[in-house]
Amino acid sequence: MPTNVYFNHAVQSEQNLHEDLVVESLRFYGHECFYLPRTIVDEDELFGEDTASKYGDAYQVEMYIENTEGFDGEGDLLSKFGVEVRDQATFVLSRRTWDRFVSLDSNLAVTTRPNEGDLIYFPLGNQVFEIRFVEHENPFYQLGKLNVFKLQCETFEYSHEEIDVGIAELDNIEDQFSYQVSMTLGAGSGDFVVGETVTQTVATGKTVSGNVVDYSSQGATSKTLKVNNITFSDTDVPTGSTMFVLSAQAGAGNIVGATSNATRVITTAPDQYTMPNDPLADNKDFETAGSNIIDFSESNPFGNL
Template identity: 55%
Template sequence: MPTNVFFNHAVQTEQQLYEDLVVESLRIYGHETFYLPRQIIEEDTILNEDVQSKFGDAYSVEMYIENAEGFEGEGDLMSKFGVQVRDQATFVISLRSWERFISLDSNLATSFRPNEGDLVYLPLSGSMFEIKFVEHEDPFYQVGKLFVFKLRCELFEYGQEDFDTSIIDIDTIEDEQAYSLSMTMGSGNNKDYVANENLTKSGVIVAEAVSWHQPTSKLLAKDITTTLEVNDVLIGAVSAAQFTITSIDDRMTFSNDAAAQNLEFESKDSDYLDLSETNPFGEP
């Protein structure tokens, strides 16, 4: 039997009013966040995953955290790999705000909804979350239309992604966690390297400067694309600073990770493993 023709649950004026109320509520009770679309630089077509990705845009948009009592998930866990923070959160963003502020970005896999793999930065706690799933039918067609997206997110784990959003709090994530190499520079000109400028060697970009300490001639570089050696000359693309490398810190030492034990493991494994041609199975 057909529905009653005297009742209409999809009146356009009611839908517009309801959407206005939803957007206003999110702006009152929500939080200021930044949405970062993922730009895939290199993709592994076999495993269907990104080998290298970049976040070059950050869109300011209001979002509501569904659980007002705090983050969800397993919280802080002590494991054999150290302390792991497994916070989760569900962010609610209105369809109107998505279409108005974010949907036109050229790096989106689909512009109709938020994309899994994109990031949400919450300045309130200084946390970066990665979108794992997007629910678009909750609430289910109230007054005959969908008005919000629910983003199921987990705390983001940095994996050598490139951040160039021009927002200091976001770009600092890369500077603090990216693999970096400390070098002592020798002879050169009187100019100083500039943070975040490209470093060239023989006209080819080989790294990006993180910091330059002039009194000690210490240069910290990241995004290294080739093997740097002593006596190599590095030129700053912006500052035109030019110096010669005199020494390079141990590549197994991570200056930005106090808990790293790479050097200890590298020195200890020789007591247990012998993978030479005469001992292919590595038995001691």
């Protein structure tokens, strides 16, 4: 038989009062955080993963951290890959705040709730967390309504994502941890500007581009340029170089800035195995040792054809 029509557990006025109290409590006891929606640049539809993504917006919202005695997870681990920080936290975000400030972002995969893969910047601990799971039914229909999202997060591990949100602490992540190359420049005109895009023609119809991370001068005709986010004009397997090359090489030109219009000769080409922002990287050592062991000139090592 149907429920008693004289008892109603979903009174609109009571629901609104309860939601007001929840939002007010989050603003009293919560922390100022920033929500960063993820934009998928290049999705692999076969494996269902994003091979390239970026974060271009940051929304300041209040969040409550359920972890009162410290972060969960495995903490700091010393592994063969170095020190890994595996902190986990659960953030509570009100639905009202989400609807008013974040849900209108055009880059959201799902606008009705926070998305897995989005980031949360926690300024108090100067940490960035990645959303792993969104629990939307806890607490379970108090007074017949859902008022909050519980975001289960873990420490964000940077993997060459593009971050440009206008917050220095976040924008510096890309400059600090992204793959970079360094090259020496010679004669030319103008000076490059940090943040601009530089381009060089390496062969007919082929160009290499990157973003300026650092630019310094050792004299009138000797400059050092560091770039990241290196891209190529040829999306297929290139037949020539896929890196900045000497300007004296046949078919190559000067490196040119898109904003400063500076143009200079590359006198020392970058070594793609040397990482100027990671002095402990041993890519060059492995490449050198591997060349002494593996004979890449052998085309058929298991037969006589």
